[in-house]
Amino acid sequence: MNPTENPTSIGGTNANDASCRVPLLALFGGAALWLVAGLALGIVAVMTFHKPDMFADCAFLTYGRAQAAANDLLLYGFVIPAALGVMLWIFSRLSQAPLALPLAAVAAAHLWHLGVLVGTISILLGDSTGHPWLEYPRAAAVLLFAGFMLIAVTAAATFGFRSQRELLPAHWFLFAALLVFPWIYSTANLFLVSNHMPRGVVQAIIGWWFANNLLFVWLSLVGVGIAFYFIPKLAGKPLAQTGYALFAFLTLIFFGTWSGIPTNAPVPAWLPVLSSVASALVLVPIVAILIVTLKTLCGANIVCQNDISCFIKFGMASFVASGLLYVSQFCPQYSRVLDFTWFGVAESQFQLLGFVSMILFGAIYYILPRLMGTALPFPKFATLHFWFAMAGVLLFVVPLFIGGMKQGHLLANGAPFAESSAVALKFLRISTTGQLIMLLGALLLTLNILVMTLKWKLGLAKALFAAVTAPLETSEVKS
Amino acid sequence: MSDENKSSSNPSGGEPTATRSTAPMWIIVTTLVLLFVGGYYFDQHSGWFNKKVYAPYSSAEQLEAFQPKSGEAAALARGKVVYESVCGICHGADGMGKPGQAPLLAGSEWVTAKGFNRLAHIPLMGVGGPLKVAGKDWNMNMAAMGAALPDDDLAAVLTYIRGAWGNKASPVTGEDIKKIRANMGSPKAMTGDMLMAMPE
Amino acid sequence: MKTGVSVFIAAFAALGASWCGFVLAPSLQLGGAGQQTVLNGSDTYPIQRTGDATLGAQVYRANGCVACHTEQVRQTGVACEVTLTSLGVHKPADFVDYVRSLSVLPKLAPYTNALNASLKDWTGELPKTLMTSSDKEIATEMADRLKAIGIKSETRIVATGADIARGWGLRQSVAADYLYDQPVQLGSLRAGPDLANIGTRVLDAKLQLQHLYAPKSVLKDSTMPPFRYLFEVRKIGSAPSPDALTLTGEFAPPAGFEVVPTTDAKHLAAYLLSLKSDAPLYEAPFTPVTAAK
Numbered sequence: 001m002n003p004t005e006n007p008t009s010i011g012g013t014n015a016n017d018a019s020c021r022v023p024l025l026a027l028f029g030g031a032a033l034w035l036v037a038g039l040a041l042g043i044v045a046v047m048t049f050h051k052p053d054m055f056a057d058c059a060f061l062t063y064g065r066a067q068a069a070a071n072d073l074l075l076y077g078f079v080i081p082a083a084l085g086v087m088l089w090i091f092s093r094l095s096q097a098p099l100a101l102p103l104a105a106v107a108a109a110h111l112w113h114l115g116v117l118v119g120t121i122s123i124l125l126g127d128s129t130g131h132p133w134l135e136y137p138r139a140a141a142v143l144l145f146a147g148f149m150l151i152a153v154t155a156a157a158t159f160g161f162r163s164q165r166e167l168l169p170a171h172w173f174l175f176a177a178l179l180v181f182p183w184i185y186s187t188a189n190l191f192l193v194s195n196h197m198p199r200g201v202v203q204a205i206i207g208w209w210f211a212n213n214l215l216f217v218w219l220s221l222v223g224v225g226i227a228f229y230f231i232p233k234l235a236g237k238p239l240a241q242t243g244y245a246l247f248a249f250l251t252l253i254f255f256g257t258w259s260g261i262p263t264n265a266p267v268p269a270w271l272p273v274l275s276s277v278a279s280a281l282v283l284v285p286i287v288a289i290l291i292v293t294l295k296t297l298c299g300a301n302i303v304c305q306n307d308i309s310c311f312i313k314f315g316m317a318s319f320v321a322s323g324l325l326y327v328s329q330f331c332p333q334y335s336r337v338l339d340f341t342w343f344g345v346a347e348s349q350f351q352l353l354g355f356v357s358m359i360l361f362g363a364i365y366y367i368l369p370r371l372m373g374t375a376l377p378f379p380k381f382a383t384l385h386f387w388f389a390m391a392g393v394l395l396f397v398v399p400l401f402i403g404g405m406k407q408g409h410l411l412a413n414g415a416p417f418a419e420s421s422a423v424a425l426k427f428l429r430i431s432t433t434g435q436l437i438m439l440l441g442a443l444l445l446t447l448n449i450l451v452m453t454l455k456w457k458l459g460l461a462k463a464l465f466a467a468v469t470a471p472l473e474t475s476e477v478k479s
Numbered sequence: 480m481s482d483e484n485k486s487s488s489n490p491s492g493g494e495p496t497a498t499r500s501t502a503p504m505w506i507i508v509t510t511l512v513l514l515f516v517g518g519y520y521f522d523q524h525s526g527w528f529n530k531k532v533y534a535p536y537s538s539a540e541q542l543e544a545f546q547p548k549s550g551e552a553a554a555l556a557r558g559k560v561v562y563e564s565v566c567g568i569c570h571g572a573d574g575m576g577k578p579g580q581a582p583l584l585a586g587s588e589w590v591t592a593k594g595f596n597r598l599a600h601i602p603l604m605g606v607g608g609p610l611k612v613a614g615k616d617w618n619m620n621m622a623a624m625g626a627a628l629p630d631d632d633l634a635a636v637l638t639y640i641r642g643a644w645g646n647k648a649s650p651v652t653g654e655d656i657k658k659i660r661a662n663m664g665s666p667k668a669m670t671g672d673m674l675m676a677m678p679e
Numbered sequence: 680m681k682t683g684v685s686v687f688i689a690a691f692a693a694l695g696a697s698w699c700g701f702v703l704a705p706s707l708q709l710g711g712a713g714q715q716t717v718l719n720g721s722d723t724y725p726i727q728r729t730g731d732a733t734l735g736a737q738v739y740r741a742n743g744c745v746a747c748h749t750e751q752v753r754q755t756g757v758a759c760e761v762t763l764t765s766l767g768v769h770k771p772a773d774f775v776d777y778v779r780s781l782s783v784l785p786k787l788a789p790y791t792n793a794l795n796a797s798l799k800d801w802t803g804e805l806p807k808t809l810m811t812s813s814d815k816e817i818a819t820e821m822a823d824r825l826k827a828i829g830i831k832s833e834t835r836i837v838a839t840g841a842d843i844a845r846g847w848g849l850r851q852s853v854a855a856d857y858l859y860d861q862p863v864q865l866g867s868l869r870a871g872p873d874l875a876n877i878g879t880r881v882l883d884a885k886l887q888l889q890h891l892y893a894p895k896s897v898l899k900d901s902t903m904p905p906f907r908y909l910f911e912v913r914k915i916g917s918a919p920s921p922d923a924l925t926l927t928g929e930f931a932p933p934a935g936f937e938v939v940p941t942t943d944a945k946h947l948a949a950y951l952l953s954l955k956s957d958a959p960l961y962e963a964p965f966t967p968v969t970a971a972k
Contacts, residue, residue, distance in 0.1 A: 049870075052894075052904040059908045064743015094494055126741035130862040159683060168497050172680045176690035183694055187702060192862070198710050201854040203863045205709075209701040213694070232495035239497035246680060247502040251510065253690055257697035264753040266852040266865070269534045271705065273525040277517035284510050332534075336841075340749055340869040412841045417872050418900040424870075425902065530708050531962040533853055535756050544815050545757050547719065547836045547959075547966040557719070629721065 017370050019098035020089050023105035023154075024371055025453050027085035028364055030113040032446040034077025035357075037120075039439040042070035046432050049425060060124045068135045069123040071348075075133065075215075076144060077116045079356050080181075081109065083222045084151050086363040087174050089371070090229050091155050094171065095162035101154045108150035115143030129193050131207045133214060141189045145182065152178045169245040169292075173225030176253060177218055184213045201267055212260025215348055216326060220252060220319065223356040224289055226363050227316055231293060234309045235300030241292050248288035255281040259327075263335040272330075279330035286323040289316075307386045311362025314390055318354035322347060325401070337412045342424055343404030346397050346431075353438065354393045361389060361445065368452060377451040381444040388441030396434030403427025558639030561632050565624055566602075566640075574644040581621070582612035585644035594679030595637060595651050599659045600669055602626070602633065607668025623666060630656040709854050718959040725858050728953050735950025738943045740862060742906070749866030750875045750954065752848030754963070755840040759818030763807045765831035771803035774830070778809075786820060811837070835966035846880070847873045848956065850963040856956040871903055878955040885924065887948040888940045893930040909944040912936050 045066035047054050055061040092099045099105065119140030122128065128135040136144065155178055159171070188210035197203055232239040239245065258278035261271045293316050325347050328334050338344070365382050369375055376382060403424045410420040526532025529539045536542040563572055569581035576583035584590050589598055589612065602625025609618045625633045631653040641648035667673075680686050714723040728736070739745070766774060775798050782791035790810055801807060809832065812818050818834055825832045838850045852875055857863045881887055886897065892910050894901035910924075915937045922945075923937040932938050940948070959965050 048904050049902065052902060054904075056905040056907040059742070062742055062906070062908075063904060064746040065741075067746050068743050096494070128741065128743065130740035130745060130864055132745075132867060156683075165682075167680055167682070167686070168495070170495075171683075172686050175683060175686045179687060179690045180694055183698070187698065191702070197861055198706055200709065200712060200857045200860065201863060202705050202710050203860075204857070204865050205705045206702055209697070213697070229495060232497065239495060241500055242497045243500040243502040244506065245497070247506055247510075249680070250689060250693075253693035254696070257693055258700060261701070263534065264751075264851075266533070266751055266854060266856065267705070268526065268528070268530045268708070268854070269532050269536070270521075270525040270528045271701070272534060273521050274700065277521055280517060281510065281513050284506065284513065288506060336753075336755060339753075340867065342868065344867055411845075411869070414841065414844055417845070418898075418902075421870065421902050422900075528708075530854075533851065533962050535754060542962065542964075545759075545836055546961065546964050 016092050016096065016098045017089070018373075019102055020092055021371055021456075023099065023102055023109055024085045024089060024367065025449075025456075026106055026109035027081045027088075027112075028368075029449055029453055030109065030116075031078045031082040031085070032442070032449045034073050034081075034113075034116060035442045036439065036446050038070050038073030038077055039435060039442055041066055041073060043432065043435050043439065045070055046428065046435065049428050050432065059126065065124050065126065065128065068128055068132075069120050071133065072123065072135055073116065073120060074352050074357075076119070076136070077113075079219070079352060079360065080148075081112055082360045082364065083177075083226070083356070084148075084155075086226050086360060086367065087177070087222070088151070088155055088158065089367050090170060090174065090226065091158040091162075094164075094168060094229075095158055097158065097161045097163065099154065100157035100161055104150045105154045108147040108154070110147075111143050111150070112147030115140045115147060118143060131188075131192050131203070131210075133211045134188055134192060134207065136193075138189070138193050141185070141193055145185060145189070148181060148185070152182065168229070169239060169242055169249065170225045170229035172246075172249050173221045173228065176249070177221040177225065180213065180218050180221065180253075184210050184218070201265075204265070205261065205267060205271065208260045208262065208265070213257055215351055216259065216323075217252065217256045219351055219356045220256065220323070223315065223319060223359045224248075224252075227293070227312055227319075227359050230308070230312050230359075230363060230366065231296050231316075234312065235296055237296065237300060239292065240295035244288040244292045248285040248292070251281065251288070252285040256285070259330060262339060263330060263332045264339055276330045276332065279327045282323070282327055286320055286327075290320050307382050308362040308366045310386050311358045311365070311389075314386075315355050315357075315359035315362065318350060318358060318393070322350040322355050325350070337408040338404065339408070341404035341408040341411070342400045342428070343408065346400035346404055349400070350393070350397045354397060358389060358393070361385065364445070364449075368449065372452055372456055374452070374455070376448050377455065378444070378448055381448055385441045385444045388437050388444070392434045392436075392438030392441055394434070395437060396431045399427040399430040399434070403431075557632065558635030558637075559643075561628070561636045562639050565628070566636065569621075574640065574646075581619070582610075582615065582617050584640050585646060587612050589674075590640050591646050591648045592679055593648070595641070595649070595655065596659060596679055597674045597677050598637060598641075599625075599633075599651070599656060600663075600674060600677065602628075602636075603660065603663060604666055605668045606670070608670025608673075610669075610671040610674070620668070623668075626666070630654075630660070712854065712858060714858070715855060715960065718961055718964055720958075722958065724958045724960065725855060725956075727859055729949065731946050731949035732953040733950075735946035735948070735953075736860065736864075738947040739950055740864060745864040745866045747866075747868060747870035747903075749869055749873045751852045751865050752842045752850070752873060752875045752956070753840055754838045754843060754851030756813055756838075757964075758811045758813045758837050758839050759815050760811045760835045760837050761809045761818050761821050761825075762833045762835060763805055763809055763825075763830065764833055765805065766803070767829035767831065769828070769830060771801065774798075775801070777828070781824070786817060790817065806833070813839075833966075836964055838963070838965050842873065848876045849967070850957070850959065850965050852956055853960060853963050855960060855962075874951065874954055875956050876954065878952045879957055882952070884945075884948045884952060887951050888944055889924050889926065891944060891947065892924055892938060892940075893926065896926060896928070896930045906944075909941055909947070911939050911941055913939060 044061055045063050048063040059065070088099055088105060115136070119136030122137045122140060123135050127137050129137060159175060188206060191198060191206050192203055198206070228239060228245065255278045259275050259282060261267065261275040263272045263276060265272050297313070329338060329344065329347065365376070403426070406427070407420045407424040410423060411417070524534070524537045526536065526538055532539055532542055536545070570576050570584050574583060574585035589601065592598060601621070603623060605623035606619070606621040609616060611617070625636070628636070634651045634653045634656045638650040640646065641650065680689065714725065716722070717724050778794050778798060781787045781794070790812065794810055797809060810818070810821060822832050822834050840851070842848060843850070856875070890897040891906045893905050894903040912932050913936065915935055919937055920939050922939050924940070926932065926938060959967055
């Protein structure tokens, strides 16, 4: 059955889903807009490589500012709020209870989006902190943190009200994610975005710890958690081999959090060595998650007309691929060649756009019809979005990987620097087309969400108007 | 309130469920093996938390072994640097001196003498009287330019001038300078006669 | 994982362990670092930046220069270089024969080819680098043998690696190099060259400013975007400003106008001139070449 078909035929929307409506629309609507903005700003930024003169007179759009703002828009603007929205819905569904404290969630969504706005404008005005993936200055960081804490409270409360006390693998991954983000975000901001930064290279170490725990561990927890909810649902059978899933969860949090320090870092040798060892160990959860996914999906009857499962399958394949590529960066032999090239950029973008974003797209397309009780206004756009997203991600990421490897080889073998730049530029041109295609796909998603929201609001307005203008009921007055 | 038609296989009202199983042995063993190999790698490469050991050095002992010793070569290098910044202004970077300013050092009998005691006293005490250098008479004042230099630096300078520009004389060590300083007595500008009165 | 509490405890333990390892421990080990002495010398390192350069570091941060440039030199190995400084009484031809005769020794046999290659077209100029080996014992053995027959040689410690071969530095970057950086801008992509020692390669502020205004006027193949917003094109007043850049050809301003750097640009240039990390330290030793200037 194709879940994007009219769900009213399967019983309308239940009260639990209805309780999620306003918070999730706030989160998803803002997230979709930030996604479009982030992809667009990323294209603007990369224009500097195609035509260096373009923003020579414009400080706002210089590459350093625009690229940082675009990266943060993708991560903090789209991925995190969308993931939190999906998480709230999953908790509500699994608890078979309405969302607890929905007003807190709505307030959180608005605080979060305000924080992203403030942060983006600050970066473009020159107020970035200078730390990768943590460029938002203090004001924006405080707003984001407050928003997250409110959502965490909502999610934890919904989780606590579950009627069926047994936990599913999806629960473990998502609940752990609720703890991980506030801890790493507050630590990173207290140390690095304050007036008393630690001296010297300790800042870089904490920055790497934060970036790894956010971009690898947190995104994996959230992405895999959501996938582990949807995969058995779509396959129509229980999640297979939960022993593997438990092992994967424990090894991911215990070993994955120790990765992140580059092998050539200007720090005492014990730090990068610990990271290299931890990265080798991270292969275990990647393999375990792959086994669980394959065992659950194989033999199941899912046809790829069902776009949601396409999104999720592509997302999980990207998880394995990006995880393996991430781990390879911490092997000293490879990092000697790959460090400081476009390979690293490609890897983090692959995790963001190939793995987590695809899973979130699939989840959003599944949730929206059930949330609103109506079909998607443009169901064909969802299929189109999948093809655009897949083509876009591959066209964006694969040339950058190859370009990065070529650039690294040239630099390691003593070629003139200009030559390595020229080679990388050739591949950069191809990858920009990928960004454009992804932007088109994101526009399609935004259209669907916005039209759905507008239709619902219009429906509410109509109902209100009708209620206001309805003739008053008269009744006999007994005298 | 099921809204899934998969409820036939999902008895919990349409939500996904999970099988119960335990982690298989092979993955646990693999993890333990990786941990062991990782531990070995850490032992070999990390320098055991020593904050001075940076990759590519793999241990504190290796780092210590690769420290350049202040041997002859390093001293020559240092000596040249100090000479050019302190002495070269007057004596010339080529050691040929400047007429009316400072005598030459290249080929000077004071510099190439077998012993360095007299030579060392010149920068340590200064010169303030007649002094014959390579057949020419000089009678100029030289400040005690070496009095403020540390022992190693002064030794390096003297070693340098004794081996540069064709001079071939033995090097001077910091220990030698230390001994000379200890026995020096009160500062007194030297003259040629006073120097000749000293042991070589 | 049966209950929410057990999940919480597992996540807490895992993240706590990693926090202790990568936040607490490095803060304790490296956070209290101060200046240290240069190897075999008495200078302290690093030197505090001047006020202009410190402000320039903030301009560097605000404009996201870290997106394309790194400030970090890598080193993949260390080697001992044996350099001949004086042949004593021997003639060059005799020396070459002597070196060939060393090939029978088991320790030096692996180096025969390299030694012969390095002496192939040598006509006796000194100093001459004889061999480079990452085995300190071999290098010491070679130096001792040469000393025994009256030949003077120098054993120098050199850092090896692609970055060092490219001239981006004399040794790898270590924690001491970033002691006074707020924030530390290590960088992660080399869309442009490494800047850790740009202060030793470009010594002229005017050249730095010209490169910022019009990179192609300094390097024909440069892909760096011009940063014209850091400069002001204004009418020449009664006399040309001493700060004005000298530009020719297509980069020159229209007649009667001059290009003057803003304070941000001047601070940034001061910061770039201050980027030097070539002092030998205990943790990154090398034998410095005799400083001529």
